[in-house]
Amino acid sequence: MSQAARVVTVTINPTIDQTIAIPNFTAGAVNRVQSSQLDPGGKGINVASFLSDYGQPATVAGFLGADNDEIFRRFFARKGIDDRCVRVAGQTRICVKVVDEARQQTTDINFPGQAPGPADVERLFGILGELAAAHEWFVLSGSIPAGMSPGIYRRMVTALAGKKVVLDTSGEGFRQAVTAGPWLVKPNLDELQEFAGERLDTPAAIVRVARALAGQHGIAGVVVSMGKEGAIFVEGEETLWAVPPAVAVKSTVGAGDALAAGIVASKIRGLAPAECARLATAFATSAVARIGSGLPSLEAVQAGMAQVTIRDVRLSEDPHED
Ligand SMILES: Nc1ncnc2c1ncn2[C@@H]1O[C@H](COP(=O)(O)OP(=O)(O)OP(=O)(O)O)[C@@H](O)[C@H]1O
Numbered sequence: 001m002s003q004a005a006r007v008v009t010v011t012i013n014p015t016i017d018q019t020i021a022i023p024n025f026t027a028g029a030v031n032r033v034q035s036s037q038l039d040p041g042g043k044g045i046n047v048a049s050f051l052s053d054y055g056q057p058a059t060v061a062g063f064l065g066a067d068n069d070e071i072f073r074r075f076f077a078r079k080g081i082d083d084r085c086v087r088v089a090g091q092t093r094i095c096v097k098v099v100d101e102a103r104q105q106t107t108d109i110n111f112p113g114q115a116p117g118p119a120d121v122e123r124l125f126g127i128l129g130e131l132a133a134a135h136e137w138f139v140l141s142g143s144i145p146a147g148m149s150p151g152i153y154r155r156m157v158t159a160l161a162g163k164k165v166v167l168d169t170s171g172e173g174f175r176q177a178v179t180a181g182p183w184l185v186k187p188n189l190d191e192l193q194e195f196a197g198e199r200l201d202t203p204a205a206i207v208r209v210a211r212a213l214a215g216q217h218g219i220a221g222v223v224v225s226m227g228k229e230g231a232i233f234v235e236g237e238e239t240l241w242a243v244p245p246a247v248a249v250k251s252t253v254g255a256g257d258a259l260a261a262g263i264v265a266s267k268i269r270g271l272a273p274a275e276c277a278r279l280a281t282a283f284a285t286s287a288v289a290r291i292g293s294g295l296p297s298l299e300a301v302q303a304g305m306a307q308v309t310i311r312d313v314r315l316s317e318d319p320h321e322d
């Protein structure tokens, strides 16, 4: 695949996820760790991981703490991902998940992370400017680090005007970035409700808000993800509901990132809207059926596509009907 088809994903608030298994975990007592695992996290990094597993080259940009970047370097080398992340003084934040299978509960312990300063931000924009010369696809994903301007994604979308920019973030950062006209946005239902300032209880209400958003600021596509209910894809005149099959869920972490990766992979391949919805949903269902941010085999994704039901929402607004 040509260098020009490389997708750039941007992660400004990465994590290192440490999953620790402790049966019968008890606060205020001595706890013995049964097993422990460290995984690179961060939403754009997850997207790059899914793309690379699909054979789609990816470059990562954003920030990484300089003091503990080894796990990322090894991960990128293993996946063939180009690393253009700015190194920031200090550590990438660590998110500890204490998984207690005996009591079926998880305890989260999140460290504060590095705070990128103004010079780091300018370096990131310098790199994005360089990458924009030879890349068409950019995926901007995840939360904004504490202390950073909520306008950072709007500034990125503006700097990348004319590129195929996919935006997946929430809150004020999302609200501001939308006005700069990203090419496609992928809110989940909670994020869309927050944006709309109202509860969206029916498929018709979700479609109404998604279609209105698709018409604004030059936004070409809106994908609203709804967990096990699937996702609504709005593109041009088309509104499709992709309903996943029932799957045995291992971990829903990164499901939205898999969906975003599948959208980009299918668009680069020139797939029609229904096939895009099918492939993206197959990426997502493959992701929830396993732990960690990656795809199983390409065959599994292919087989998953056949199990997705695509409904034209203009004809039926309830995926469970007919
Ligand atoms: N329990 C599930 N069963 C089947 N498919 C699922 C399930 N949960 C999520 N998916 C698939 O993953 C897609 C994205 O999931 P979801 O709407 O939860 O994204 P998200 O909230 O953005 O997730 P993230 O935590 O990664 O940001 C859904 O559209 C669906 O295709």
Ligand SMILES: [Mg+2]
Residues within 6 Å of the ligand: 168, 188, 256, 257
């Ligand atoms: Mg999400």
